[in-house]
Amino acid sequence: MSTLTLDAEALYTELRAGVQQLWRPGMALMGIWSGGAWLAERLVADLPATLAVGKPGVISSALHRDDFSARGMASGTDATKIPFAVDGAHILLLDDVLFTGRTIRAVINELYDFGRPASVTLAVLVDRGGRELPIQPAFAAAKISLPPEQKLALTRTDDGRFSFSVKGSI
């Protein structure tokens, strides 16, 4: 049992401020299925109208995962939905938890199936370290260290509030 407690709502407020700093006119928001997509959905509603944030995209890592052969057709396989042209877009990519970087690598491969973006910037709620690829976020609301056996899981209640739980024992 872990004693780690993370206030996901407070971290979301930090993330919203970070995204506001990173935002450039004409950017497009894209959430990684499923936690990142929840964040993107809420940010569209919460960010100031002056930023003119359009309908966000949702992107899935499922088809490009390096453990695809072991996991098979995992849930989320058909989750990718991009309501804007990827070619030439400046994309702000969102995820809930950044760990090895393998999900981000898979998602970037998926993105290039739709076109060639001008840039991709990554912002996350929590960076838990443990990177296995040279991938770094431009913004992380929190940086923590968690044993590899444990998983940090974001949940969303029916009224849209976030919470974190730690799964697995060390």
Ligand SMILES: O=c1cc[nH]c(=O)[nH]1
């Ligand atoms: O702990 C982790 C690692 C990757 N993705 C998660 O959602 N949690």
